[in-house]
Amino acid sequence: MIEKILPDGSKVTAFPISIPQQFMFFMSAQYGAKYPVNNIGLCCFIHGGADLEILRDALYEAISRCDTMRLRFTPDEKYKILQYITPETEMNIDIIDMSDIPLEEAKLKLQSISREDIPTYNCEIHKISLIRFKGNTDGIFMRLHHFAMDAYSTGVFLRDASEIYLHKTKGTAYPKPMRPYLPVLLQELQYINSPQQTEDKDYWFRSLSEADEPVFTDYMLDNRLTQQQKKNPSQRFADIHSGSPEAGTLIFSMSEDESKRILSVCEEKQLSVCAFLSMGLRTALSVFNNNETDVSFKMIVNRRGTVAEKKSGGIRINYFPMRSIIPGDMKFADAVNEISLIQNDIYGHCSLSFWDMLIERHKSMPSDAKPDSTYDSIGLSYQPPTEHIQLGSSPDEVIWFNNGASMIPLYLTIKHRTTDGGFDFIFEYRKDPDPVYDLNIFFTKLRGALLAGAEDPDITAHVLLKQLKITDEERKGKNNG
Amino acid sequence: MDKLNEILLNYADVDEIPDSASFRKDLGLSSFDTACLITEIRTVMGISLEPADFIKCKTVGALKDYLNTK
Numbered sequence A: 001m002i003e004k005i006l007p008d009g010s011k012v013t014a015f016p017i018s019i020p021q022q023f024m025f026f027m028s029a030q031y032g033a034k035y036p037v038n039n040i041g042l043c044c045f046i047h048g049g050a051d052l053e054i055l056r057d058a059l060y061e062a063i064s065r066c067d068t069m070r071l072r073f074t075p076d077e078k079y080k081i082l083q084y085i086t087p088e089t090e091m092n093i094d095i096i097d098m099s100d101i102p103l104e105e106a107k108l109k110l111q112s113i114s115r116e117d118i119p120t121y122n123c124e125i126h127k128i129s130l131i132r133f134k135g136n137t138d139g140i141f142m143r144l145h146h147f148a149m150d151a152y153s154t155g156v157f158l159r160d161a162s163e164i165y166l167h168k169t170k171g172t173a174y175p176k177p178m179r180p181y182l183p184v185l186l187q188e189l190q191y192i193n194s195p196q197q198t199e200d201k202d203y204w205f206r207s208l209s210e211a212d213e214p215v216f217t218d219y220m221l222d223n224r225l226t227q228q229q230k231k232n233p234s235q236r237f238a239d240i241h242s243g244s245p246e247a248g249t250l251i252f253s254m255s256e257d258e259s260k261r262i263l264s265v266c267e268e269k270q271l272s273v274c275a276f277l278s279m280g281l282r283t284a285l286s287v288f289n290n291n292e293t294d295v296s297f298k299m300i301v302n303r304r305g306t307v308a309e310k311k312s313g314g315i316r317i318n319y320f321p322m323r324s325i326i327p328g329d330m331k332f333a334d335a336v337n338e339i340s341l342i343q344n345d346i347y348g349h350c351s352l353s354f355w356d357m358l359i360e361r362h363k364s365m366p367s368d369a370k371p372d373s374t375y376d377s378i379g380l381s382y383q384p385p386t387e388h389i390q391l392g393s394s395p396d397e398v399i400w401f402n403n404g405a406s407m408i409p410l411y412l413t414i415k416h417r418t419t420d421g422g423f424d425f426i427f428e429y430r431k432d433p434d435p436v437y438d439l440n441i442f443f444t445k446l447r448g449a450l451l452a453g454a455e456d457p458d459i460t461a462h463v464l465l466k467q468l469k470i471t472d473e474e475r476k477g478k479n480n481g
Numbered sequence B: 001m002d003k004l005n006e007i008l009l010n011y012a013d014v015d016e017i018p019d020s021a022s023f024r025k026d027l028g029l030s031s032f033d034t035a036c037l038i039t040e041i042r043t044v045m046g047i048s049l050e051p052a053d054f055i056k057c058k059t060v061g062a063l064k065d066y067l068n069t070k
Helices: A019-031 A052-065 A103-114 A151-170 A181-191 A195-209 A224-228 A256-269 A273-288 A332-347 A354-363 A436-455 A461-467 A472-480 B002-009 B031-045 B051-056 B060-068
Strands: A002-005 A011-016 A039-047 A071-076 A080-085 A094-097 A127-133 A137-145 A247-253 A294-302 A317-325 A379-383 A397-401 A410-416 A423-430
Touching: A002 A071, A002 A080, A011 A071, A011 A181, A019 A080, A019 A317, A039 A103, A039 A151, A052 A127, A052 A137, A052 A151, A080 A181, A103 A127, A103 A137, A103 A397, A137 A151, A151 A379, A195 A354, A247 A436, A256 A273, A256 A436, A273 A294, A273 A317, A273 A332, A273 A379, A273 A436, A273 A461, A273 B031, A294 A332, A317 A332, A317 A354, A317 A379, A332 A436, A332 A461, A332 B031, A332 B051, A423 A436, A436 A461, A436 A472, B002 B031, B002 B060, B031 B051, B051 B060
Parallel strands: A094 A127, A294 A379, A379 A410
Antiparallel strands: A002 A011, A011 A080, A039 A137, A039 A397, A071 A080, A127 A137, A247 A423, A294 A317, A410 A423
């Protein structure tokens, strides 16, 4: 807790930033204003319209209940950056009329605003607008700062505002209180240099150094490791971070029926949905890498277990290597359980910073590895369904806008659609080298693996890989493209 | 088992937790929540609980019965 005098002379109680915030701070400094990695842009489309004046009141009320929607940052000589909560918001939620332009054009405008640089210090960092679109559709557009909010806390905030709106318009129950940010932040800060941090470092050092060296598996058909092995045939890591961070997004939707099949087999067999999806991803990587049994990717963990962690806003994401070795004769469901055990183990040690993790990782890498040499081509994040409250006359649709930059070459987020609960697979990819063709093929393998596993949980990895083999036509398409 | 209810209320945003509540459907716990919950039960209640044993308990009541045998 630090007493800090702001440039306008006012005094605030400020706090250092947490480990996930330090990661974002570093990344933002690295990429600068040209690549706004701090931006989170989204719009909740309310079909059938809403009473925007009441909705605006509901949003102000929700901001007063969510500390990190009132969070601010200030530079500091000793700590570089500090954070403090303002008691009241100064945000002006404006109502913008876009009903005179086609919906697609309006979306492009919002996309463009999502990429504008957000000032970080001593000012409001979030922006919310209410928008009237063409065709009796309204929207809540939010451009939030990633130092203060992540996708999960944004969803919780939106739900809270929606519940308040419905309470005001339809007399439904007022939502349960949100939780304060500071106790959760203090817990995060106490972790730094704690015995638990030492234990986590030991855990990662042991698990990374005692195992054989992993091998890089690629989502590109022209495998980058194979190319790099021309110089060094025994190399197992790859260097894939050289391109610009400029990013695009590809979204593949799995139908409601197919998604339900996966969810019901998880329910019936007591399988973790996250592990099931991870098994699909590692199978697709295996298919793309000559049926490799040893597959690694980055697991993005949103460390929110308790209600206090879930409802206090902020950012709690962290990245970890997720390695699984699945032999050909292992059944799909058994592999899911195996992955689940690995993930549970990781969850017990997932507060360690990404930098500390990299240090532990590099202790066991060959000496010619560069600081960003990696075994993981993809980062996976699964967002379990949060009950979305419908505001309009038909299910609301939430669209997330790409901020134009990606910190890692490929980031796969698997989310449940607000409209029907089906899975959306959102690939945020770096444009250099262009992976669009590869990702289209990659998704067919990922989808095929998930549906085959849901159809027959006893299918072995070997049979599955045979079914999903890349065809000559698929390879030819890449060369022709 | 009052202690278990107290711990569970940290993980589910509900007023009370009936024994018939299932962890995933009724309390909405994800695999991450479950991993944290198991760690907290071990630490606070001093009971050794393995994830594989937890998974077998489909409801709060089943978990209470299991923990009573420990």
